[in-house]
Amino acid sequence: MSEVNKSLVAFLTFLAAILLMFTLQSEYFLTVSNFLQAFKHLSITAIAALGLCFVVAVGKADMSFHFFSCFAAMAMSYFISIGYGPVFSVLASLLLIASLGLLNGILVGRFGLPDMVTTIGTGTAVFGLAYLFSGGRYIYRNFIDSGIMQLNDGKLFGTIPIPVVVMVALYFLSWLLLHKSKYGRNFYAVGNKPLAARFSGIKVARYLAIAFVISALFASIANMVQVSAQGKGEIRAGVTLLMPAWAAVFVGISIFKKPTVYGTFIGAFMISIMQNGFTLLSVPFYYMDFVVALSLIGSIILANFDVITTWINKKRRG
């Protein structure tokens, strides 16, 4: 436990330093409205990362969720454009994407195909399929009238943005599932040692499939929020989810030594708050990517402190 505490303290210190820096640099940073804005932004990264967290928990890699989310958002936009209501559109596209996620799960779980390469393949194919809805053109029709934009603009009790509500709800449910329920243990057992899990009576393939479905679903929800914020169905909107989601999950792992719901949140929070701060300082977007990548690398290096020390010692000796 003490090892975990040490990393946690290190990360919180780091986070505090970042917050302090932004507060000093921009008076707008430490305001309620900015935090609501930041949380709204955070919710997109955080939700996508949460789905990925399940896949990493079962010991696999998903390279398709961002592509799947593009398909879901285009499907939703398409349903909206042909006149369906927002609820139906969202649910119908989630259903579609769940079945595609299940395909990943079956290929990797049941047939034992290598996760990374298979999901790159299925992801690309599904991304190609997403073009069927509009040939890659934006989908505007009915967007404003249908009420779908409430997914981003709506507020619970007039203050809390809907994306934040969705994020909190999904995190709470996932926390219950992964850390409090008996099913959560099976996810970790499968990820840790699939053979031992099987000999303990756990249906390994089933848990792998569920994890891939959750990953596809959550990324899709994140991208739907994103698309409804943009006010148009844009095919490439979800592609950018890949990097921050992986970074968030791995920052979480480097603190808690395994993929966890809270670790993923801390990871997503750290990344988002940096992006928000840099936006306020009007730093161009590509610097943010740079910072996200560096914080991913830095956090993992930090978590392997023992490796660093032995490495430094070796260099000294050699």
Next chain:
Amino acid sequence: MQHLSLKMSNITKKFPGVLALDNADFELAKGEVHALLGINGAGKSTLIKVLAGINSIDSGQIWVDGVETVIDGTRRSKELGIATVYQAPEMIPSFSGYENVFLGVESSKRGLFPFINRKALRKKANEVLEEFPIDIDLDKPISDLAPIEREGVAILRALVLENISILILDEPTSILSHREAETLFEMIAAMKGRGVSIIYITHNLEEVFIVSDRFTVFRNGRNVGTYESDRSNYSHNDVAELMLGDKMTSIYPDKSETIGDPLFSIRELSHGTDFQNVSIKFHEREIVGVFGLVGSGIDELCKTMFGDLRPDAGQITVKGKDVALKSCADAINEGIFLVPGDRHAEGYISDESVAFNVTLSKLPGISKFGFVNRKTEKNATLKLIDKLKIAPGDPYGNISKLSGGNQQKAVMAKGFYTESDIYIFQEPTVGVDVGAKALIYRAIRDLSETCATMVISSDCEEVYGIADRIVVIFEGKVVLNAKTSEVSLDDALVHGLAGGHDNV
């Protein structure tokens, strides 16, 4: 010291919680075949890992060919001319025989593109091969070769070392058939002819007299004596006594007097070429011990009985009801539990708590409405920790930090928590120290009071010691099924090694 190929003195090696080598001495004369004996955990494997440069020593001295030396890595070991052939030699399956022989030493050239002269390598490998009474097609990929051929490739790999002086063979016959073993013995004789000193590790007492010039027995990390391998001076029992010390009698619990109701049976069970027509009946208050060598089909038999493999033919019957097992989960639902042989891969979930592992196969037992109740979990785990004397007894301690014996007990506790009717223990004491062994045997005996229990192992002595009924499997077929009291250990062993046909 000139005539000694190797001298080790006062070698000590500590692992967390275990003193693997305790001031151990060992001497190997030039050109001799020296058998190394000892029960599991006696320190044999640590000794060879020291020689191979995998384990470093805490204290002690080593001389190779009369020169004091430090073996600080596998590279150094190779430079000294020491080569090891492990029990199941790791190979590159799709590479040809000769490519595996020269793996890692294909070219002495340095630089950007060290060229591999395949023709030369092939020729060289075949030249060395010609000295041996075995014909291996070295052009075939390893995956197409028979076990003895693979063993041969592994030995060739050692022999192509330019300066080979010491060859360590780690239980080389364990995956070989009887006939193949004889070929191996001829190969060993041929190697001796080349002046190579050989350390031969084995469990098989008979092989000691066939193959070796001298033998050394290890016990508790110490050398308890080196003797001439003269059949007329030592009986099997003498050697066994040396290996076991005074533990021979005390380690196993008493046998069962009576036999209870039948609980479980397999009839005419077959699975491909692994095993055929195996029938065994299991009763309450009776431990059935199944003995077979590695590769005899016992591993597949376990997995079939636990639903992990599907039988081609045959019937599994639980309490009079025929069952068709489709998965391990099915088996557990039917009240069957397997404590698997490969503890690290199949047994426990690493870096999780003992409680996590103990309750994993019956999570409903500790949850309400799907949520885990920590208190129930803790109490259930504590009960089993107490029963099996798992140490340290913290239910939330990390299982990866426990010793091998305690990990094994935790895996058993996982089984006990399911309250199954039928328990299969596969190789229950591999990598477990002697103290824990006795405890594990005791627990199995206690369990057998109310359950059908089966101990399946490639360690004949263990099976003979624990079981009331012994079943021996040879090349996938049952060759002996008798009450333990009615057969001798030697008899059982002979059946397992050779199917009971000729003398070994």
Next chain:
Amino acid sequence: MRINLFKRDNVLVWALLVLVLFFSFISPDFRRLDNLFEILRSCSLIALMILGVTWLVASGEIDVSFPNIAAFASIVTAYCIKIGIPWGATVVIAPISAIPLGLLSAFLINTFRFPALIATIAVASVATSLASMVNGGQPLYLAHSSDVVEYFVYGKIGGLVPVLFLLVLALFFFAKWIQDNTTVGQHLYALGENRKASLEAGINEKRIILSIFVLSALLAGISGVLLAASFSSGQPRIGGSFFIDGLTAVFLGSLMVKFGKPNVMGSLIGAIIIATLSNGITILGIPFYVGTITKGLLMAFCVGITMLNRKNKAPQLPT
């Protein structure tokens, strides 16, 4: 050595032939000789990028950063020209500037035991953002072009055979020689197949991984220079098509020559198949996304075939 075209290992050559015949049959534009050579030219860049990737995948690692590194090198090229560095120096500087990115991947994997996927995702992101910083995320147009570099990109011998393809072909034959006749080639396959056995045999895993990552980055860098020349600009964000095209080619290639193992000649033919597919789809006026779908499915299909043929044997592909 006799080459038997009817072996399983050569099925892909037939697939390519069928593909070419199919498109030729329905499209007169496709079957024009200059178009066929154009396919070879257009596959060359991809082929160049995936040579290192092929070996990385064969040794059990993966690299997803190669298109981003190429993009980075392309903008470095444009920047060098902008600040007045002559072309002769630029074609050396730009590829070399890509090497640190390869070193970074190898360092993260070797020293900090990063999974190759995570390391190269991070490095890809670093490469893209560095590339964007040079010109504010915008493409940077080449101030002037170089006849020599243009000749490498567009030149055709006898007005037909693309110079670029010939060079790439020569490189691949050299790479094939390395792969099949040196210890480096032998050891990288050994690593991919049984890491434990390889380490026991004393193979220096870290050195091999380091050198292939450096090679991969260097080749991506060279492709970056060629990309800059062919677009007349440095592009910080080259479309993701290189990524999927490249990886699909590698896995298609693993179905031939050395069945189930990525290998350079297979990758080259894989790249030609992918280029043929893209070309045919464009010429027939089929929406481009049909190509995307096909490539994705092809990739999953290749992996599936390899795995099905390896039932009961230890999987070797990166997982």
